[in-house]
Structure formats: structure tokens, C-alpha cells
Amino acid sequence: MVPFEPAITSVSNSDPRNITYTYNEDQYASQFRLLLDGVRDEIEKQRTKHVTMRGHRRHLNRSHSSTTYDATIGVGWDLASLSDNFVFISHGEKHASFAQRVCDRLTENGIDCILDGAQSYGDMADRIHAAKEAIARCSTFVVVISSKTVSSETLKDQLAFAEDKGRPILPIMLNDMEIGLDKHYTLSRGELFHFTPELGFNASFTSLLMRVQQYVPTGIGFLPSPPHSARPLLKKTTSSFYGVSVDTDYDVSDIS
Known part of the structure; x- marks a missing residue:
């Protein structure tokens, strides 16, 4: 159980039949996230338990095999x-x-x-x-x-x-970095974008770009492609690779 008492800032019991509480919203939200994390963990435990049981049943069904x-x-x-x-x-x-x-x-x-x-x-x-x-x-x-x-x-x-x-x-x-519980609730609600600098950067960036353009309309990417001469460039983008800086102009249509 996750206690919510720490979120209570005051109690009004002037009316014994209708006791009211005042909460610290941030603390209440934090406790609520812990409760959700606990529910998710329990669901995962039950799922793992059922998977294991299915595995045992498969084993029994194959008892004739070596x-x-x-x-x-x-x-x-x-x-x-x-x-x-x-x-x-x-x-x-x-x-x-x-x-x-x-x-x-x-x-x-x-x-x-x-x-x-x-x-x-x-x-x-x-x-x-x-x-x-x-x-x-x-x-x-x-x-x-x-x-x-x-x-x-x-x-x-x-x-x-x-x-x-x-x-x-x-x-x-597989990113095996441990993420604290304080970030689980926030990050688990949306899409994650996985990047490996040396491998598959373009494919990962394309996924990110499509999502960014949903929130920041640019007029690029969702309209028919204009002639090459009319395509906008991202000017003077400086990239640093292992300490070497390179200034480049990018044709946005070439990012994929």
C-alpha cells in the first residue's frame, strides 16, 4: 500500500459527519505515481507467472520427447x-x-x-x-x-x-540503463526514441522528426516535395565528431 497521509496539509473536522482534507498537490501526485508503479509491477509479476505456467504446460506436453x-x-x-x-x-x-x-x-x-x-x-x-x-x-x-x-x-x-x-x-x-521510479511515470506514457550514434541514426531521426513536426509545424515533410531548387536548407549546422567541427548545409529532404 502507498500511504497518502504525507500529502495531507490540514484536516477540517468541524463537522464530524463531513471531515475534509487539504492536500499538497505535488506530494499527492508523487504518491499517486508510486501507486501506479506498484500496480504496473504487480501486473508484470502476474504476466511473468502466467508465462512460466504456460512453459511448464508445454514441457509436460512434450514429455515424450528427449x-x-x-x-x-x-x-x-x-x-x-x-x-x-x-x-x-x-x-x-x-x-x-x-x-x-x-x-x-x-x-x-x-x-x-x-x-x-x-x-x-x-x-x-x-x-x-x-x-x-x-x-x-x-x-x-x-x-x-x-x-x-x-x-x-x-x-x-x-x-x-x-x-x-x-x-x-x-x-x-537494448538500453540497460536503470531509470529511477520518479521518471517511470512520466516516460512510460509516451513514445521513446532510441538513438545509437554510429548505427541507424537516420532511421531514428526520421521517427523523431515526424513526431516533432506534429507539434511544431514547419511546412516541410507533410506537403508534396517542391523542386530541388526550392527546397529549404538548414544553414551552417555545426556538428562535432570526436572533437572535429564540421559546418554543413543540409537539404531537409535528404534527412531520412
Whole structure:
């Protein structure tokens, strides 16, 4: 329970049948946000509990198979029983719960998934061999990239193998920075824009630009494109890359 007493500034009990309270609005809003955070946490716990229960049921249904199931990191899979239309998810053994969540959501949307580490093997060599077999056959290779996984040799090897086999690679750039509860309420209500300076900047900027233009009309982007000579330029934009400043003129239509 989240107490609201700290938000009360005064109490009027002149009428015993109608006691009234005066609140500090900021303190009340802060306590209310804590209450919402608690509700969200409880919902997430219940969701995780149901996912785990579904995993156990799948395991019981596969009791005739020799597949070994580990409920902490994924649902057991039998490669021989899968078609070639499935996703392989590599997480470098650093974000197993997050990868499991992605796997569950894909499965709920009718997409078969293989989660790395979802089986137990006698030794690492067997596991590596099984993962390579799955990667070679998968339709798409999804890889979780974060400050923790970039140093994972397992993930590095799997990524290189997927590239060698020509598998489509979909990187998930996972921001594992901890955000305080005081910011959760505000940030959770809207869209987040994820940027990685060296990778995918243009795609991320396009998403941001479209949202900004909803609040700051510029006449650019929502009208038919004018001739190139008539397109406005952003003049003398100074960018700094590793200490080197560069002055450039940008054609707004080229930002994508």
C-alpha cells in the first residue's frame, strides 16, 4: 500500500459527519505515481507467472520427447520438428529474461522462435553445434546488443556465423540503463526514441522528426516535395565528431 497521509496539509473536522482534507498537490501526485508503479509491477509479476505456467504446460506436453526444458531461460525445442520458418534469438547469456519476453511475444503473434540456451546439453560443444544448426536454418537471426553482450564471445560467434550463412540479422539495441521510479511515470506514457550514434541514426531521426513536426509545424515533410531548387536548407549546422567541427548545409529532404 502507498500511504497518502504525507500529502495531507490540514484536516477540517468541524463537522464530524463531513471531515475534509487539504492536500499538497505535488506530494499527492508523487504518491499517486508510486501507486501506479506498484500496480504496473504487480501486473508484470502476474504476466511473468502466467508465462512460466504456460512453459511448464508445454514441457509436460512434450514429455515424450528427449528435449530438456529449463524454465528460467526458455522453452525446450526440438529442431527436427520445426519448419524452416522460425526466428533464432541470441542474447549472449546476459539478458535471458528479456529475450524470453521477446520470444513469448513473437510466439503470441504466431511466429516460432528458438531461444539460445533453451536446452541443456552434456557439454558446451554440443550446445554450440545445436545453435549453429538452428542459425543455419532460421529465417531471421535476432540478436540482443547491450553494454553487457558486446563482450560475449558466444554472441560474437553466433553473430559472425549468422552473417557467414547469409541470415537476415535484426539487432535489438537494448538500453540497460536503470531509470529511477520518479521518471517511470512520466516516460512510460509516451513514445521513446532510441538513438545509437554510429548505427541507424537516420532511421531514428526520421521517427523523431515526424513526431516533432506534429507539434511544431514547419511546412516541410507533410506537403508534396517542391523542386530541388526550392527546397529549404538548414544553414551552417555545426556538428562535432570526436572533437572535429564540421559546418554543413543540409537539404531537409535528404534527412531520412
